Amino acid sequence: MRSHFFEIISIAAISCMAFSNASSANTQSISLDGSSTVFPITEAVAEEFRTQHGKIKVNIGVSGTGGGFKKFVAKEIDICNASRPIKSSEAEAAKKNNVTYTELPVAYDGLTVVVNSKNTWANTLTVEELKKIWGPESKIKTWSDLRKDWPNRPIKFYGPGTDSGTFDYFTEAINGKSGASRSDYVKSEDDNTLVTGVAGELDAMGYFGFSYFQANSKTLKALSIDNGKGAVAPSLETITNGTYAPLSRPLFIYVNAEALKRAEVKTFLEFFLKEAGRLVPEAGYIALEKKKYEDALARLKTMK
Amino acid sequence: MENAQSIERAKKIEKALLPILMVAGLFTIFVTIGIIFILSRETWQFFKMVPVLDFLFGVKWEPLMEPKSFGVLPLISGTLLISVGAGLLAIPAGIMIGIFLTEYAPSNIRRIVKPILEILAGIPTIVYGFFALTFVTPFLKTFMPDIEVFNALSGAIVVGIMILPMVASLVDDALLAIPQGLKHGAYALGATPSEVVLGVVIPACFGRIMAAFILAISRAIGETMAVTLAAGSNPQLTFNPLHSIQTMTSYIVQVALGDTPAGGVEYLTSYAVAFLLFCMTFSLNWIGHRIMQKGSK
Amino acid sequence: MKARKRREIIFQLLCACITIVGIILLFVLLYHVVLEGWKFLTPHFFTDFQSRFPVKSGMKAGIYGSLWMISITAITAIPLGIASAIFLEEYAPKNGFWKMVELNISNLAGVPSIVYGLLGLSLFVRALGFGQSVLSGALTMALLVLPVIIVSARESIRAVPLSLREAAFALGAAKYQVLFGQILPVAIPGILTGIILALGRAFGEAAPLIIVGALSYVSFVPENVNSEFTVMPIQIYNWSGRPQEEFHQLAATGIIVLLLILLSLNLAAIILRDHYQKRFRL
Numbered sequence: 001m002r003s004h005f006f007e008i009i010s011i012a013a014i015s016c017m018a019f020s021n022a023s024s025a026n027t028q029s030i031s032l033d034g035s036s037t038v039f040p041i042t043e044a045v046a047e048e049f050r051t052q053h054g055k056i057k058v059n060i061g062v063s064g065t066g067g068g069f070k071k072f073v074a075k076e077i078d079i080c081n082a083s084r085p086i087k088s089s090e091a092e093a094a095k096k097n098n099v100t101y102t103e104l105p106v107a108y109d110g111l112t113v114v115v116n117s118k119n120t121w122a123n124t125l126t127v128e129e130l131k132k133i134w135g136p137e138s139k140i141k142t143w144s145d146l147r148k149d150w151p152n153r154p155i156k157f158y159g160p161g162t163d164s165g166t167f168d169y170f171t172e173a174i175n176g177k178s179g180a181s182r183s184d185y186v187k188s189e190d191d192n193t194l195v196t197g198v199a200g201e202l203d204a205m206g207y208f209g210f211s212y213f214q215a216n217s218k219t220l221k222a223l224s225i226d227n228g229k230g231a232v233a234p235s236l237e238t239i240t241n242g243t244y245a246p247l248s249r250p251l252f253i254y255v256n257a258e259a260l261k262r263a264e265v266k267t268f269l270e271f272f273l274k275e276a277g278r279l280v281p282e283a284g285y286i287a288l289e290k291k292k293y294e295d296a297l298a299r300l301k302t303m304k
Numbered sequence: 305m306e307n308a309q310s311i312e313r314a315k316k317i318e319k320a321l322l323p324i325l326m327v328a329g330l331f332t333i334f335v336t337i338g339i340i341f342i343l344s345r346e347t348w349q350f351f352k353m354v355p356v357l358d359f360l361f362g363v364k365w366e367p368l369m370e371p372k373s374f375g376v377l378p379l380i381s382g383t384l385l386i387s388v389g390a391g392l393l394a395i396p397a398g399i400m401i402g403i404f405l406t407e408y409a410p411s412n413i414r415r416i417v418k419p420i421l422e423i424l425a426g427i428p429t430i431v432y433g434f435f436a437l438t439f440v441t442p443f444l445k446t447f448m449p450d451i452e453v454f455n456a457l458s459g460a461i462v463v464g465i466m467i468l469p470m471v472a473s474l475v476d477d478a479l480l481a482i483p484q485g486l487k488h489g490a491y492a493l494g495a496t497p498s499e500v501v502l503g504v505v506i507p508a509c510f511g512r513i514m515a516a517f518i519l520a521i522s523r524a525i526g527e528t529m530a531v532t533l534a535a536g537s538n539p540q541l542t543f544n545p546l547h548s549i550q551t552m553t554s555y556i557v558q559v560a561l562g563d564t565p566a567g568g569v570e571y572l573t574s575y576a577v578a579f580l581l582f583c584m585t586f587s588l589n590w591i592g593h594r595i596m597q598k599g600s601k
Numbered sequence: 602m603k604a605r606k607r608r609e610i611i612f613q614l615l616c617a618c619i620t621i622v623g624i625i626l627l628f629v630l631l632y633h634v635v636l637e638g639w640k641f642l643t644p645h646f647f648t649d650f651q652s653r654f655p656v657k658s659g660m661k662a663g664i665y666g667s668l669w670m671i672s673i674t675a676i677t678a679i680p681l682g683i684a685s686a687i688f689l690e691e692y693a694p695k696n697g698f699w700k701m702v703e704l705n706i707s708n709l710a711g712v713p714s715i716v717y718g719l720l721g722l723s724l725f726v727r728a729l730g731f732g733q734s735v736l737s738g739a740l741t742m743a744l745l746v747l748p749v750i751i752v753s754a755r756e757s758i759r760a761v762p763l764s765l766r767e768a769a770f771a772l773g774a775a776k777y778q779v780l781f782g783q784i785l786p787v788a789i790p791g792i793l794t795g796i797i798l799a800l801g802r803a804f805g806e807a808a809p810l811i812i813v814g815a816l817s818y819v820s821f822v823p824e825n826v827n828s829e830f831t832v833m834p835i836q837i838y839n840w841s842g843r844p845q846e847e848f849h850q851l852a853a854t855g856i857i858v859l860l861l862i863l864l865s866l867n868l869a870a871i872i873l874r875d876h877y878q879k880r881f882r883l
Contacts, residue, residue, distance in 0.1 A: 029821075029829075043653050043818065050650070050820055059829060060818040063562050156452070162368040163562055183369045186454075186538040186548060189562055193537070195844040200453030216844055283653075314775035321777060322692065328681055329688035332706050332751065335744055339716060342723045397619050404616035417620060424627050426798070426863060428805025430834045431634070431856050434841050438849055439633050465626055472623075496605055498612040519711060526713025528808040529834070533841055553715050553808070560718070560812040578719050582712065589711040593704055 028264040033061035034068025034081035035165045036191045037209035038251050040283040041107060042081055045272050048279065052271070056264045064189035065165025069254075073097055078259035082252040083109065083165030083209065087178075100257040104269075104296050106276055108286040110234035111170055111247040112213040114220045116202050121150050124224040124231035127174065127246065133205070134159075135175045138182040143203070151203075157185030158197040158206035164189050170207055173246040195220065209251075210234055211284025239286045251285065266300070273297045343582055346575030353569050359576065365539040365550075367573045378539040379577060382456065382549035386531050387524035389460025389545060390467055394524075395517055397464075398471025405472065406479040407497050418473075425469035432462040433533030441534065454536025454548035462534060463527050467520040474516035478509040515595035522588035526581070528553040552581045634860070638853025646854060650820040651836065655847035660855050663836035665822035666735065666815070667804060670832055673739030674746065674803050679796055681743070682750030686792075689751070690758045691780060710748035717745045718809030726813055733814025736826040741813050742806065746799035753795020757788040790874040797870035801863050807834035833859050 032042055039062050046058040063071065065082045072080040073093045086094075086103065094101065113130065115122050121143065125133075133140045133155075143150035160167040162179070172178040188194055191208040198204040199219035213222050213234070224231035227245050238244035253272075259265045273293045280287040287293075351359070354374045362375015401421075405414055436458040444451050444458060451457065482505050490500045506513060528551075536548030537558055550558075559574040641655070649659025693699040721741025731737045761784045769779040785792075810832055817839050819831040833855060840852035 040653065046818075046820065047652055057821040059816050059820070062817065067562050161562075179370065181369065183366055183371075186536065187369075188537055190842060192843045196842075197453055197536075199844055219844070311773065311775055314778050318775055318777040325684050325688035325692060328684035329693060329702065331681060331685055332709055332748065333702060335720075335747070336705055336709060338724060339712070339720050342720055343716070346723075397623065400616040400619045401623060404620045408613055408616060409620075417624065420624050420627055424623070426801055426867070427630070428807075428834060428859065428863070430805065430807050430837050430841075431630070431860070434837065434849075434852055434856060435630050435633065437841060438637065438853075439629075468623060496609040498609050499605070502612075522711055526711070526715070528713065528715050529838065532808075533838070553713060556715050556719070557808055557811055561817075575719065578716055582716050585711060585713055586708055589708045590704070592711075593707045597704065 028055060028262075029057035029059070030079065030259075030265055030268055031059055031061075031077045032079040032081060032253075033063050033071050033077045035065040035083040035251070036062045036160070036189055037065075037083040037109060037164075037166050037211070038081035038106070038253070040211050040215075041251070041276075041280055041285060042079075042253070044279045044283045045268075045275060048275060049268060049271050053264075053267060056268065058268065062190060064161065064163030065168065066163035067189065072101070072254060072256065073099055075099060075256070075258075078256050078262075078265055080254040082254055083249070084169045085252065086254060087168075102255045102257065102260065102299075104253050104255065104273075105250045105288060105292065106253055106272070107251040107280045107283075107288065108239050109249055109251050110210045110239035110244045110286070111166060111173075111207060111249060112210050112234050113205070113207045113223045113225065113247075114198055114213055115205050115223060116198055116200075117219050117221045118202055119221055122205075122221075122223060124226055126226045127228070130174045130225070131176075134170070134182055136180045136182060153203050156197070156201050156204040157182070158194045158204055159185050159187060160191070160194070160208065161187040161189045166191075166208055169249055170247070173249075209285070210239065214284040236281075236286055250288075260300075269300055270297065273300065339582065343575055343579040346572055347579040350569070350572035350576040353572070354576075363541050365555075367570060374573065376552075376577065376580065378541045379550060379552045379555055380580075381541050381543065382535070382539065383525055383551040383553070383581075385456045385543060385545060385549060386459045386463055386527070386535060386551055387521050389456065390463035390524040391517065391521050393461065393464030394468040394471050394520060398468050398516075398520070399475050399513070401468070401472040402475025402479060403501050405476045407501055421469040421472055424465065425473075427466075429466065429527060429529045430533070432466055433530040436462040436530060436534030448546065451546045452536070452548050454534065454538070455546050456535050456549045457545040459531040459535035459551075460545060462530050463524050466527065466530065467523050470523060471516055471520045474519065475513060478512035478516060479505055481512070482508050511595045511598070515592040518588050518592035518595075522585045522592065525588070526553065526585050527551075528557060532557055552577045556581075631860075634853050634856050636853075637850050638855070638857045641851050641854040642857060646858070651818070651839075655845070655851050658840075658851055660833060660836055660858060662819040662822060662831050663833040663855070664858070666819070666830035667832040669735050669823045669826075669828075669830065670739045670742065670810075671800055671804055673736060673826065674742045675796075675800055677740060678743040678747050678750055678799070682747050682796075682799075683754050683792065685747075686751045686754030686758060687780065687785075690755045691776070706748045706751055710752060714745055714806055715808045715812065717741055718812030720744065721809060721813045732827065733816075733829055734827045735823045735830040738810050738813050738815055738830065738832070739826075741809055742803040745806070745809065746803050749799040749802065750792075750796055753798070754788070754792045757791025757795065758784060760791060761787045786877075790877040793873050793877070794870050797866050797873075801866050804863060804866070805834055805859065807832070807838055811835060 039060065042060055046060060049058065065084055068080040068082065069086060069090045071077045073090060075097065113125065129146060132138060133146065140146055142152050142154050144152040168178045171181045175181060186197055191212045194206045194208050195212050195216050198206040199216060213220055222234055224233040225247060232238050232244045234244050239248045242248060255269065273296050276293050277287050277290055359374050359376050361377065362373060363377050364373040364375050365378040366373040405417060409417060440458040440461055441453065441455065486504060486508060487500055490504045531551050532554040535551065537550050537554060538548040539550040540547065542549065556574045556578055559570060646659045647664060648661055649657060650661050652658045689703065718741060721737055725731045725737035725740050726733055765783055765787065766779060769783045815831050815835055816829055817835065819829065823830045837852045837855040840848045840855065
């Protein structure tokens with residue numbers, strides 16, 4: 001009998017607890033979302049940041065650049081990780097929703113086309129061949145469809161989904177139009193899934209950010225890309241000096257101007273830019289020139 | 305000894321308590337209504353954008369990339385591949401284990417086996433997904449080199465293991481419910497235990513056993529994490545278990561992981577698929593439980 | 602006759618073999634998991650958050666998140682479930698409507714967990730405005746486990762011997778006094794077992810919580826019911842998804858911890874059940 005009343009009271013207590021204290025003003029938190037390509041960088045920064053500013057909660061989602069921008073425009077997140085610049089349609093939507101933002105380049109990436117490490121026949125591809133393979137009207141089904149002396153086995157394609165900035169960038173650079181792509185491939189916004197797929201499949205081909213190739217170089221092989229000036233393999237040098245083309249690209253974070261007014265966000269970004277020179281290469285990408293980070297830091301300090 | 309006054313007071317308390325208890329009793333109805341309402345409302349929105357027939361009979365599921373296509377059959381085929389595959393593994397095995405437990409196992413063995421089955425049933429689905437990805441698929445690859453990294457067969461195997469305890473336990477219950485007189489009569493006529501079981505007992509509780517299968521398949525259809533890890537995210541209309549596929553449940557998780565904002569057609573697809581999933585499992589469960597309810601009379 | 606005898610023996614062997622295979626499968630699974638996950642099972646696994654370095658990674662966020670979630674789920678679902686079971690078993694008239702309610706509960710127990718996730722998303726996260734918080738997650742799980750609790754509570758109440766009821770009524774007690782004074786105490790072991798099984802199920806779920814918005818990258822523990830959160834199964838899922846071998850081993854470590862917690866829950870259930878059975882031995 002008594003226990004029953006106790007139950008009622010505890011339910012009431014919990015409900016009070018639940019509805020009160022909705023204030024997140026006490027808890028400092030920063031929310032990020034977006035590109036799976038940029039994720040390793042922000043993950044590294046957030047982790048190092050935590051050692052110095054343990055009280056500030058940082059959470060990072062991986063919805064893809066497109067997915068991240070949708071949330072960014074809807075004011076659901078503070079910072080958007082992007083592996084491509086913001087689209088005009090997204091900028092429009094931001095404007096409509098009174099979201100002003102700052103674009104900060106944080107790294108260079110060499111978008112890498114990979115095959116399984118046990119693939120002995122494919123070493124380089126020309127840009128035209130890439131377009132033939134990945135274009136929307138592609139008729140390539142087997143390796144031999146592309147080059148006669150390659151095996152007559154079906155290619156298993158892996159690639160980012162439509163919410164991915166990598167997808168947008170690759171399709172624009174190779175197929176000429178962002179979003180134009182063959183559709184019969186295994187799609188995932190999570191590059192880890194793609195790595196698992198290509199690494200596990202002899203006849204697989206996929207593409208994603210350089211960092212993911214670097215971290216799995218034992219099980220993957222990067223193809224050298226020939227855009228008319230000879231075949232170039234992605235590496236620290238070729239991405240920095242731009243010879244790995246057209247697949248070299250900058251990576252960004254977009255920061256909501258309102259969020260920037262919060263002390264914890266500013267602290268985080270200052271930390272980001274200060275440590276980027278060290279953490280970006282560790283994450284598997286190419287750091288910008290030191291001056292660029294310093295300029296961005298200066299710009300940040302002037303924003304109040 | 306209670307006196308009249310305290311009984312009066314007790315009756316008053318009871319009267320006050322009753323409405324609260326009744327609300328509690330009715331709560332589950334509200335849950336069902338809630339599910340149906342929410343799923344159908346979003347599905348209705350979806351069908352304003354996509355014709356019903358395209359959805360139900362289309363063979364290409366490409367909701368995100370141009371040219372968009374909203375045929376749900378690839379997802380259904382993926383789901384069926386997994387659940388029917390799991391059933392093919394779990395149902396025969398489950399029957400035999402159930403028979404073993406009821407007819408052949410001495411009570412000390414039964415006391416060991418039953419808890420083991422319960423443990424198997426209690427292992428979370430994510431563990432089975434991990435097991436499929438890191439053990440079953442590599443194991444299969446050693447003698448089936450054509451198998452893909454993500455494939456339906458691994459998914460079917462682990463889901464089969466998952467529903468095995470359920471089938472075994474329900475078969476065990478069904479067999480135990482048969483009146484002893486029936487069995488003894490058969491034995492008296494000189495039948496061996498297997499003949500009794502297969503020839504007399506099972507036909508007698510056939511309805512309940514069918515119900516067990518239906519409920520197990522329904523459970524397999526609703527399975528999410530294990531198949532997401534093991535079978536992949538490649539919706540294609542195929543019946544080849546060596547390929548990667550996508551089930552209805554995996555698709556819903558995929559959309560949620562991408563976290564699309566409310567309203568867009570992408571978001572609505574997950575509700576439409578969920579509605580279809582709900583209809584399938586609810587009808588199967590309804591049929592299964594009705595048979596059980598009737599059988600227990 | 603000989604042929605029938607032979608068939609009999611073959612059949613018996615077959616059944617026994619399949620049973621043995623089933624048992625072996627369990628041990629293979631456990632062995633594989635322990636083998637993979639043993640390496641990272643250190644004290645810091647419990648106190649560290651996840652990291653890009655497998656060696657530094659820990660499951661603190663998931664462990665705390667799971668505990669927060671299960672507590673709120675328990676507080677919500679247990680009273681509701683028991684009250685519901687009491688009403689349905691003791692007070693509800695035995696007509697067609699209430700039979701349908703009974704059938705409905707059994708059906709709800711079989712609804713895929715992911716559908717509960719969508720329900721929770723629309724109801725708790727959006728309509729009631731609780732956002733992607735541990736509260737939303739816990740309430741969603743409460744709805745998920747409610748049918749299981751109700752069904753097992755009802756069976757426990759039903760299992761109480763008639764003689765007990767009749768004796769109490771003979772002494773002149775009102776219905777609810779009989780209920781709370783005599784029947785429930787005897788039914789408690791069964792009810793507890795059901796509750797613990799249900800909570801064990803909630804503990805291992807990932808899909809509905811992903812839908813409700815439990816996060817993947819979380820480096821903090823929940824501060825209040827409105828906090829964002831993650832749970833152990835989701836952390837395991839993330840680690841499983843990473844291609845590097847070491848993250849798979851981390852996932853296995855997480856699984857070991859998860860299974861140990863579930864095992865302790867079940868042991869607690871058995872101990873409690875035995876304790877109460879002794880107290881109320883008839």
